[in-house]
Amino acid sequence: DKKGYSLIIKSDSIIISSKSQKGTLHGLQSLFQLIALNEGLNQNFSLPCIEIDDSNFFQHRGFLLDCCRHFFDVNTIKKYIDLLSIYKMNVFHWHLTEDQGWRIEIEKYPLLNSVGSWRNDSLEKYGGYYTKEQIKEVVKYAKKRHIDIIPEIELPGHAQAAIASYPNLSCNQKYVDVANDWGVFKEIYCAGNDSVFIFIEDILNEVIELFPSNLIHIGGDEAPKFRWKNCPKCQNRIKTEGLKDEHELQSYFIERVANILAKKNKTIIGWDEILESEIKTDAIIQSWRGFEGGIKAVKSGKKAIMSPTSNAYFDYKISTTDLEKVYDFNPIPKGLTPKEQNLIIGGECNLWSERILN
Ligand code: ACM
Ligand code: ZN
Helix, strand or coil: CCCCEEEEEECCEEEEEECCHHHHHHHHHHHHHHHHCCCCCCCCCCCCCEEEEECCCCCEEEEEEECCCCCCCHHHHHHHHHHHHHCCCCEEEEECEECCEECECCCCCCHHHHCCCEEECCCCEEECCECHHHHHHHHHHHHHCCCEEEEEEEECCCCHHHHHHCHHHECCCCCCCCCCCCCCCCCCECCCCHHHHHHHHHHHHHHHHHCCCCEEEEECCCCCCHHHHCCHHHHHHHHHCCCCCHHHHHHHHHHHHHHHHHCCCCEEEEEHHHHCCCCCCCEEEEECCCCHHHHHHHHCCCEEEECCHHHHECCCCCCCCCHHHHHHCCCCCCCCCHHHHHCEEEEEEEECCCCCCC
8 A cells, every 4th residue: 555654754743644554563663763863862863944755656576585505593584683673675475395304384285384494404403494383373473563574485496395295296206405605406396207296285384374375486596497397297297388498398397386376376476487388377476587587578568576686686695786776776777668657566685694603
């Protein structure tokens, strides 16, 4: 909702007015930010006489936190949500599954948590996961701060922790460990095996019970096609579905999951790789490899969220993504028609945690 607030500071009064509780909260946050401009703040501070009329321009103002490469406890998640609230963000994109760890409790497949949530690093067994009770608590906490949580369940790649738990999900169905280093791994879900899609639907059924958001992020990035090229079941799928190659098989995979979710009134968000070939079902594209994926999406009538590595990757070195670049970030690139511009629903900054231990 676009309802904003006004903040009027006069020499003898401060008035925040708004038609919504969200607006009032955002007005207070602006006031606190003005107070914080006072250097060496103790008892005495001053405020400028000022009149601000403010409301959000973008419907999606997101931050991602990767809780898989490293695991963060619920108190840390709440702290992160508090920070988002200070900056008037409204989406917490919770990255919950990865090669290095499965971080959400799933009752139907307990090995995801007893096996998939843990890895053996050089010193110890490392990991953890959020219980359903904890997730409900965090969702409630975020809602009070006018922040929606969009969970991300990665597929078909970045799924080695799931495959370590249930090896039959992969093409060659061999045991692998939960990954203990960083990168892109060739073990991905088999696209030729229908029981993989049953597994995914079961998982998503438990996920959507926890998250009221009508958007579910299904990943879709960095899925090497090596296993699919050498898998009889995947090759058979390509043939029977009349697909051209493994890139079209990736779109088949995404589309099939999008349709499962559409039946439950959920729309998918996917990283820009899901446009490797055409997706007919409704989908929102999160553009991370520059702005191009998002531009391609809006030109084909799909909505886009901009998260280009050039401006929005907070795990990159400060020399690559400095404060000025972040503040300069405009999710709407030049050269789009007004209609295309409207399809860009906002921006998102990503905090991947390979190098963030705590
Ligand atoms: C990504 O950074 N692989 C979405
Ligand atoms: Zn396969």
